[in-house]
Ligand code: FES
C-alpha cells in the first residue's frame with residue numbers, strides 16, 4: 001500500500017510502485033485534470049507539483065510521491081496559481097484546453113520563483129509545455145498579467 | 156423551409172409519450188433523449204435531467220425554473236470557440252443574461268441537429284459552425300423570447316407590444332411588472348410556437364460583435380472539463396491496441412502469455428486493426444501490450460519510402476492530369492513562349508497530433524451502442540458503427556464531449572478509431588464500458604495523414620511583367636475517393652479538396668490551367684486543418700512571389716494589380732500591408748514576406764518578418780488581416796487567427812512525417828516536432844469591418860503562414876525554398 005497526500009487529502013493506493021504518478025492520479029485517485037499526451041516528458045500536459053516543485057507525472061514513479069505533498073490543477077490554490085488562473089480567464093488563453101492544466105501549473109511555478117519574468121524567462125520556463133492550438137502568444141501575455149496581479153497584491 | 160421550422164419540443168415530447176416527472180407542466184421525453192440523459196456522465200452532453208417547469212421551445216435551448224438558459228450546441232467544441240458562438244447567437248435574440256447561459260453538447264440526431272451546409276448530416280467541420288447556424292440559432296432564441304413575452308402578457312393581462320426583454324428580465328413599464336425567465340418558463344412552454352420571428356437589426360446587437368467571456372474557459376482552467384480521456388464509468392475497462400509495424404501487415408502468430416501474466420490484464424483480443432490488450436486501467440493495459448508477443452506477416456505490407464513517393468510523383472507530373480480549370484488556351488499557351496518559368500513545390504505527409512491522442516469510450520448492450528467521444532461527424536459515425544453491429548443508426552447514441560484538439564482527425568468518414576473501439580467492446584461481456592486509448596506513438600503511427608503533395612508550376616510573363624500563362628499541375632492522393640463524400644465533392648474525377656485554393660486562383664491571368672493526378676497509395680489520408688489549402692496556398696503564393704521577383708516588382712504591388720477585381724482579397728492585403736509597415740527596411744539577414752489566400756469563404760493576408768542566423772529561420776512577428784464577414788465574437792476570431800497561424804507554423808518550420816520502407820519514421824514529439832513557445836512569433840490580428848454573413852475562422856489562418864514565411868526567407872537570404880518544412884543549408 002502506498003500512502004500519498006494529494007491536494008491535502010490522504011490516499012492509500014495498492015499499486016505497483018513503478019506505476020507513473022500520472023496514471024495513479026488519473027485512474028486511481030480519479031482526478032482527471034492532469035492530462036496524458038506524450039508519456040515521455042516532452043509536452044508538459046501532466047505537470048504536477050511534488051512538495052511545490054513541478055514534475056512530469058508521466059515519468060515519475062508513484063513511489064517517488066510517497067511522503068511528499070502532491071498538488072494537481074484541482075488543488076492549485078497558491079496566490080501565484082490564483083493569479084495565473086485569473087489572468088488566463090481575463091485574456092481568454094484557452095482553446096481546446098487539453099494542455100492548459102499543465103500550462104497553468106508551469107506558469108504558476110515560474111511566478112512562484114520569479115515574480116518579474118522577462119520574455120526570455122517565460123520562453124525558458126514554458127518551452128516544455130506544448131500547445132497544439134498554439135495559444136502561446138496569450139500564454140506569454142497572461143503570465144505577465146498574472147505577475148502584475150501578484151506584485152500588486154504584494155505591494 | 157423545413158430547417159427553419161420552429162417546433163415546441165416540450166409538446167412533441169408529450170405527444171411522443173413516455174412522460175416523466177409530472178408536476179405542474181407535464182413533459183414527455185422522446186426515447187433517444189431519455190437514453191442520453193440516463194447514461195450521461197459528469198459534465199457530459201444531456202446530463203441535466205429535465206424537470207417539470209422547464210421550457211424547451213425547440214431543440215436548441217431549455218430554460219429552467221432558476222432562469223438558467225441551457226443552449227444545446229449541435230457543434231463540437233474542439234477549441235475553436237463553437238460553444239460560445241452558438242450560445243451567443245441564441246442569447247442575442249433571446250436577450251438572455253450571459254452570466255446565466257450554459258452550454259451542453261447535442262445528442263446525435265441528424266433530424267434536429269444537422270449541419271445545414273451538409274444536407275441531412277450532423278457534424279462539425281469545414282469552418283461551417285457559425286456560418287450554417289447564423290440564422291438558425293438566432294431564430295431559436297427569437298422564438299423563445301416571443302413565447303416568454305406572450306406568457307408575461309397573459310399573466311399580467313397586458314399588451315405584448317408593451318413588454319420589453321433585457322438581460323434575462325421581462326418587464327412591462329406601464330404596470331411596473333417584472334419577471335425573470337425562470338418565473339415565466341413554465342407558462343412560456345404553454346404558448347403557441349410563433350410561425351415566424353423577426354430577427355434583430357444588427358444595430359441593436361448587444362452580444363454579437365462584443366468581446367464576451369468564453370463558456371468553456373472556467374472548467375478548462377480548473378481541471379474540471381471532461382474530455383473523452385477523462386470518462387470513467389462503473390466497471391469500465393481500458394484497452395490499448397498493438398497495431399501492425401507497417402501498413403498492410405497482418406498477424407501471423409500471437410503469444411498472449413506474457414500479456415495475460417500482467418496484473419490487471421483481462422483479455423487479449425485480435426481485431427481487424429491489430430491486437431487489443433484489455434485491462435482494469437491504462438497502465439496495466441500498456442504493460443500488457445509491452446509484454447505481448449506478436450509475429451507479423453509483412454509480405455504484403457507497404458514498403459515505400461517518402462523520397463521514392465516524391466520521385467514517382469515527379470514522373471507523374473510530366474504527364475497531363477485531369478483538368479480542374481482551364482481558361483484561354485490553357486497550358487498550350489506556354490508553347491508560344493520561350494522563357495517559361497518553372498518551379499516544383501512539395502509538402503510531406505503530416506499527422507494531426509492533437510494534444511489529446513485519439514480515444515473513445517463505448518458500451519454495447521441489447522438496447523444499442525453508446526459512445527463517448529470528441530464527436531465531429533455524428534451521422535456518418537452512427538452509420539459506420541450501426542453497420543458493424545447490425546443496428547439501426549438511431550440505436551447508436553453518441554455523447555459529444557470536448558475534444559482536446561482535432562484539426563480534422565476526429566472527422567474521419569472511415570471512423571477508424573471508433574470502429575476499433577467497437578470491435579473490442581463487442582468481444583466483451585455485453586454492457587461492459589470500454590475505453591480505448593492511443594498512446595502518442597499510436598497516434599503518430601496510425602495514419603490518416605495530410606497527404607504528401609507535389610505541385611509543378613509553370614508561367615510566362617508578358618511585356619509588363621504580368622503573367623499571361625499560369626499552369627499548375629498537382630499530384631497527390633485523393634482524400635475523398637471511396638468515402639460517402641465522393642459523390643458530392645469529386646467532380647469528373649477531380650477531388651475538390653485536392654485543388655481548392657488552386658483551381659479558384661483569384662489572380663487575373665489570361666491562360667490558366669490547373670490539372671490533377673490522384674495516385675493511389677495504401678497510406679490512409681484525411682483532411683488536416685484547412686485541407687487542400689495547406690499545400691495549394693504554399694505553391695500559389697510562393698510562385699506568384701517568384702513571378703513578382705522575376706518581373707522586378709514589389710510582391711504587394713504585383714498582387715494588388717492582379718487582384719484589382721477582387722475587393723475582399725484587396726481589403727485584407729491593404730490592411731495587412733499598412734499595419735505591418737510593408738516595405739520598411741528590415742536590416743541584415745531579416746526579411747518580410749506577404750501572402751493572401753481565401754479559404755472557407757474567409758480572406759486572410761499575412762506579413763511575416765523573419766531573421767535568419769546560421770541557417771536557422773526565426774519568425775519574429777506576424778501581422779494578420781482577416782475578412783470573415785460579421786465578427787460574431789472578435790476575440791475568438793483573433794484567437795483562431797493566432798492559433799491557426801501557429802498551427803501552420805509547425806508545418807512551415809518543423810513537422811514532417813516520413814516513411815522509410817513502409818515504416819513511419821517518427822513516433823513522438825521528439826521527432827514529430829511541433830511549435831514550442833520560444834518559436835512563437837509576436838502576432839497582431841486585424842479584422843476587416845464587414846456586414847457580410849459570417850464565414851469560418853477555424854482554418855483560414857493556417858495555410859497563409861508557410862508562403863508568407865518562405866517569401867520572407869527569400870527576402871532575407873535570396874534563397875527560394877520550395878519544400879516544407881523549410882530548411883536552409
Ligand atoms: S504526458 Fe507527461 S510530459 Fe507529456
Ligand code: FES
Nearest residue numbers: 096097131132133
Ligand atoms: S489549448 Fe489546445 S492544446 Fe493547448
